[in-house]
Amino acid sequence: MNLLPGGYRDAGGVLHREFELAPLTGREEELLAHRSAAPTAALVTDVLSRCVARLGAISPVTQDVTRHLLVADRLYLLLRLRQATFGDVVRAALTCPWAECGEQMSVDFSIADVPVDEQPDRAPQYAMTLSGGTEVAFRLPTGADQELLSERLAANEAEALTALLSRCVLRIGDRPPDPDRVAALPAAARLEIEERMRELAPKVEQTLAARCAECGRTFVAPFDVHRFFFGELRTDATVLYQEVHYLAYHYHWSEGEIMAMTRDKRHTYIDVLADTIEVLNSGA
Numbered sequence: 001m002n003l004l005p006g007g008y009r010d011a012g013g014v015l016h017r018e019f020e021l022a023p024l025t026g027r028e029e030e031l032l033a034h035r036s037a038a039p040t041a042a043l044v045t046d047v048l049s050r051c052v053a054r055l056g057a058i059s060p061v062t063q064d065v066t067r068h069l070l071v072a073d074r075l076y077l078l079l080r081l082r083q084a085t086f087g088d089v090v091r092a093a094l095t096c097p098w099a100e101c102g103e104q105m106s107v108d109f110s111i112a113d114v115p116v117d118e119q120p121d122r123a124p125q126y127a128m129t130l131s132g133g134t135e136v137a138f139r140l141p142t143g144a145d146q147e148l149l150s151e152r153l154a155a156n157e158a159e160a161l162t163a164l165l166s167r168c169v170l171r172i173g174d175r176p177p178d179p180d181r182v183a184a185l186p187a188a189a190r191l192e193i194e195e196r197m198r199e200l201a202p203k204v205e206q207t208l209a210a211r212c213a214e215c216g217r218t219f220v221a222p223f224d225v226h227r228f229f230f231g232e233l234r235t236d237a238t239v240l241y242q243e244v245h246y247l248a249y250h251y252h253w254s255e256g257e258i259m260a261m262t263r264d265k266r267h268t269y270i271d272v273l274a275d276t277i278e279v280l281n282s283g284a
């Protein structure tokens with residue numbers, strides 16, 4: 001069974017964790033080909049709403065739902081989507097970080113082996129008492145927070161983190177906080193809240209351990225799920241349309257039928273065609 005590490009709580013308070021995916025097709029590749037900018041949280045929301053066919057009792061899964069998933073749940077879905085579309089094995093190009101070595105290598109790893117931390121305490125909000133005695137309540141960050149803050153994060157990280165905390169802290173003492181009050185919290189108090197959020201949030205490991213075959217030393221390399229996922233999927237729109245044309249020309253399938261195929265399936269038919277045409281040309 002496919003289960004989100006965290007889960008989505010609907011307006012009625014029901015938690016939905018089980019999900020069903022539809023693999024990526026030419027349609028999603030087309031969407032990505034026309035977005036030239038770096039992958040954004042909004043794009044993740046969009047892709048997930050197209051490819052998560054069902055989440056618990058929720059179907060169709062709208063952008064409003066995928067936007068409000070926890071940060072780690074969204075990462076987890078991207079990984080599983082990659083697995084469903086292109087298989088489990090990932091080939092990462094790494095460089096040995098030891099200065100005197102610097103060997104380039106390609107390392108295969110399995111998506112199923114990426115460590116995922118589920119947190120058993122799945123509450124819609126959490127309460128904690130700060131060292132100073134003040135009680136605060138907060139929720140965990142979601143894609144909606146990422147969408148709103150990603151631009152500000154690039155411009156001014158400290159300001160964006162304050163804004164994130166303002167969105168996630170639901171209560172300070174017995175009052176709902178205004179942004180000024182969150183910004184005015186002492187640094188130590190903010191740190192305590194952030195620390196507790198990290199403890200309670202599910203996690204998808206975004207590093208991988210590798211061993212250099214040249215110098216034999218081990219190292220930890222970053223594995224940025226967003227960059228990996230979108231980098232691998234990035235298709236040149238011209239190539240995509242040429243492939244569609246090629247298949248439509250020979251098989252007389254409609255554009256819609258071809259675009260509904262996964263990339264692997266499309267490429268399989270192209271390979272079969274290429275082989276057949278080669279046989280015909282050689283007169284066999």
Ligand SMILES: [Zn+2]
Pocket residue numbers: 096097098101102103212213214215216217
């Ligand atoms: Zn090395």
